Amino acid sequence: MMDVAKAAGCSQATVSVVLNNVMDIKISPDLRARVLDVARTLGYGLASPIRRAGLEDLREGCIGFIVDQLATTPEAVNAIEGARHASWEKDVTILVAQTQGRAEHERKALARLLQAGAQGIVYMSVFTRRVSLDPVFDDLPVPLVLLNCYTSDNRFPAVVPDEVTGGRMATASLIRKGHRRIGTIVGESFMEAAQDRLTGYREALAEAGLAYDDRLVVEGNWTPTSGYEATQKLLSLREPPSAIFCQNDKMAMGCFGAISEAGLRIPGDISVVGYDDDELSRHLRPQLTTLELPHRPMGAWAIEQLARKARSMHRGTHKVGCTFVARGSVGRKSH
Structure with a gap:
């Protein structure tokens, strides 16, 4: 659009x-x-799953979307938009219930969605994680797809972002520009997204023959303030990095502030890559190079699986790649 x-x-x-x-x-x-x-x-729309999914069985029906949080981040809304886009030509209605992650709310929401005639259920977590589903989900009369989450036994079709590859792409983009000393500001370490993006960072360094240096890895908490403080730590090193990979765009915003305050220029003195393709990335100056999370295609994939129904649904966890968005915050390493 x-x-x-x-x-x-x-x-x-x-x-x-x-x-x-x-x-x-x-x-x-x-x-x-x-x-x-x-x-x-x-x-x-021609390249979207609209054209691939066999949605005839869902025509003029409805699909239930159970999500723990809607308002905290755009990911849930983007996934619902992808699902809606994949189903709109077949006049499929999407009914959404927010549960705050509470089992009693999930049970009530599920009962009401089924009562409303839902022909399939999408269960979504805002943060990528392993979930333990309430037993009420075990014997549903309609198919179930997990979005941005998965179960340990992989008994349901599930779709998550390929965060390891995303972290590798972000870091490799800096390596290709000649950067050899690359810092990274990670999110909260208990979150799978932070762990996987860091794994991708380490893989990209290893592939380029660069040594991992834990002094270049600083933990943040996804906020601009943490990005600002982490960047100050990186810039205070005796040998500061020439580039920084921030694990989300909000931390990159704080990173921009610390770099400017230090009298340095982006990308002339230091390059920055973010992650998420948050709207703010287009309003930073220079605009932020980042990766777009694939929640819209993930939502469309979930609808495609429901259309297939139990006979041919994808089993296990399916990973969808992030899209690299090149803008103006990355430059070639000056010598």
């Missing part, structure tokens, strides 16, 4: 209104026609 908005000279919100055929919002016929024409020209 961002591509369509740019080509049509309007906002992404306008594109959404037009493509969803919302008629109670006043948009001029010329603008509506222009958005539709651009969408057709760019082949909007």
Whole structure:
């Protein structure tokens, strides 16, 4: 939709209104026609699972979406948007319940979604993790898909981001620019995303023949303040890094502040890569090179699995790669 908005000279919100055929919002016929024409020209939606999923069995039905948190981060909304996009042409309604991760809320939500006629259930965690499902999920009358989480026995189809590859891509992008001393600011170490992104960082160093130095690894907590403080620690080293991989864009925002305060320039003096492709990454100056989390395609994948039903659903955990987004915060290492 961002591509369509740019080509049509309007906002992404306008594109959404037009493509969803919302008629109670006043948009001029010329603008509506222009958005539709651009969408057709760019082949909007043709590469998405809309075209692959056999959604005929779900036509005019509904799917239940159970998620622990909706408001804290955009990931849940992005996944729901991906699911909606993958099902909209078949007139499938998505019903969403937020449970705060409480088992009693999950049981009530599940009962009400089934009562409403849900033909499949998507169970999502905002943070990638292993989950222990309530026994009520064991014998459902409809298929179940796990999104951004998985069970230890892999008995349900599950989809998660490929965080190890993401961490490797972020670090490798800096190595390709000639950086050899690369710092990283990690998220809270108990979280799988932080562990896996750090694993990817270490793999990229090893592949390039670079030694791992734990002085270059500083723990943050995903906030701008922690990114700022961690960057100060890295810059205070006797041999500071020439590049920093921040495990999310909010920490990268704090990193930018500390670098500027130290009188250094991005990317002239130091390069920075973030992670998440948060909206703020486009408002930093220079704009932040980052990786986009794949929650939209993950949501679409979940719908595709429900359409397949039990006879051919993917078993085990499926990993979806992140997309590298090159912007202006990475430069070649100066000698």
